Amino acid sequence: MQNIYSSRPHAAITAIGGYVPQGRRTNFDLEQVCDTSDEWIVKRTGIKERRILEQGLATSDMAVMAIQDLCTRYAKDIADVDAIIVATSTPDVLMPATANIIARKLGLKNVWAFDMNAACSGFLYALDMGASLVETERYKNVLIVGADNISAFVDIHDRSTNILFGDGAGVIWLEPSAEAGVMDAFMQSNGDGREFLNIEGGGSLYPTSQETPDDERRYLRQDGKVVFKQAVQSMSNACKHILDRNQLGIEQVNWLVPHQANKRIIDAVGKEINIQEEKTLTNIAYRGNTIAATIPLCIWENIKLIQKGDLLMLTAFGAGFSWGASLLRWMI
Ligand code: ACO
Numbered sequence: 001m002q003n004i005y006s007s008r009p010h011a012a013i014t015a016i017g018g019y020v021p022q023g024r025r026t027n028f029d030l031e032q033v034c035d036t037s038d039e040w041i042v043k044r045t046g047i048k049e050r051r052i053l054e055q056g057l058a059t060s061d062m063a064v065m066a067i068q069d070l071c072t073r074y075a076k077d078i079a080d081v082d083a084i085i086v087a088t089s090t091p092d093v094l095m096p097a098t099a100n101i102i103a104r105k106l107g108l109k110n111v112w113a114f115d116m117n118a119a120c121s122g123f124l125y126a127l128d129m130g131a132s133l134v135e136t137e138r139y140k141n142v143l144i145v146g147a148d149n150i151s152a153f154v155d156i157h158d159r160s161t162n163i164l165f166g167d168g169a170g171v172i173w174l175e176p177s178a179e180a181g182v183m184d185a186f187m188q189s190n191g192d193g194r195e196f197l198n199i200e201g202g203g204s205l206y207p208t209s210q211e212t213p214d215d216e217r218r219y220l221r222q223d224g225k226v227v228f229k230q231a232v233q234s235m236s237n238a239c240k241h242i243l244d245r246n247q248l249g250i251e252q253v254n255w256l257v258p259h260q261a262n263k264r265i266i267d268a269v270g271k272e273i274n275i276q277e278e279k280t281l282t283n284i285a286y287r288g289n290t291i292a293a294t295i296p297l298c299i300w301e302n303i304k305l306i307q308k309g310d311l312l313m314l315t316a317f318g319a320g321f322s323w324g325a326s327l328l329r330w331m332i
Helices: 028-029 037-045 059-074 098-106 119-135 226-246 263-273 290-299
Strands: 010-019 023-026 051-052 083-089 112-115 142-148 168-177 182-189 197-200 220-222 253-258 312-317 324-330
Touching: 010 059, 010 119, 010 290, 023 253, 028 037, 037 142, 037 263, 037 290, 051 119, 059 098, 059 142, 059 182, 083 098, 098 142, 112 119, 119 142, 119 168, 119 182, 119 226, 119 290, 119 312, 119 324, 142 263, 142 290, 168 290, 182 226, 220 226, 226 312, 253 263, 253 290
Parallel strands: 083 112, 083 142, 253 312
Antiparallel strands: 010 168, 023 051, 142 168, 182 324, 197 220, 312 324
């Protein structure tokens, strides 16, 4: 393979797309189904509404819409894609991978396609993986999708979760670049989170069966307080660590793009790492927590603010527990 770079290439994001479903679930809708209020939800989470995918559609449908949005906006040819990684905790079906379903819907025949499940950290994990593939020079055009149809797993009567989550998909296109677009990534996980944040049903331990269609284990459950504390601590530490090892100061970061779980978590991380609020991108008020989609969707929806050459710090925390931070130089 001819190398046009003096050494191995770096990876850079060269296009971005997104999709949110039309259906809205407002705080006033939730007041009708459980003991809550718009005032409480806004004050404790910063969320006003979420988008909900209609029944009969699934994660792959949102991902395909996001990819088509990317191709239209940036005049990309989908036939050039040689790898797709889909970060999702809500695959269409257990097998095959949602990435394969997306490839079929897009007519891609010779693409390396697989799913990555790292819950809300999934997009950052997949971005690191995709950038590594590009750096090896074995793959040139890699799509990283973050997509979740989490509303299918939310108990509409559970006010500790129904207030938080919404559906959506975001996607970025990675290509070789002489300069580092994906500058660094720091990812970690442990096994401490299972009892605090989970969907227990539908896997091989508790398979879905006709006898248990209303099994409680099909729903996402969490201990909000534990998750809140761990999220603030882990994301703050990851941000500090990645800045330190790149000898960067927080004042050099143009935009913090945190996982959108709760506005109070975002504010607490910002305070802990000492970044100005105006430099923190959010879309949580009208999207809620869209799991693996939050970070690409948040960038996509704030794209007009971001200039070529800006330094972005991304950070996420999710089930597992899993967490991390990435540094990006914006190249488009
Ligand atoms: N509406 C009205 N009142 C409520 C609600 C509600 N939806 N939920 C709880 N309350 C009440 C409680 O009963 C309690 O009342 P009391 O003081 O009379 O006992 C009071 O409000 C405070 O309840 P807390 O549970 O302490 O509320 P908290 O401030 O912790 O907020 C929340 C709860 C929003 C869930 C918060 O803990 C949180 O956001 N945690 C993080 C969750 C998260 O981000 N999960 C996803 C992680 S990423 C992933 O991988 C999926």
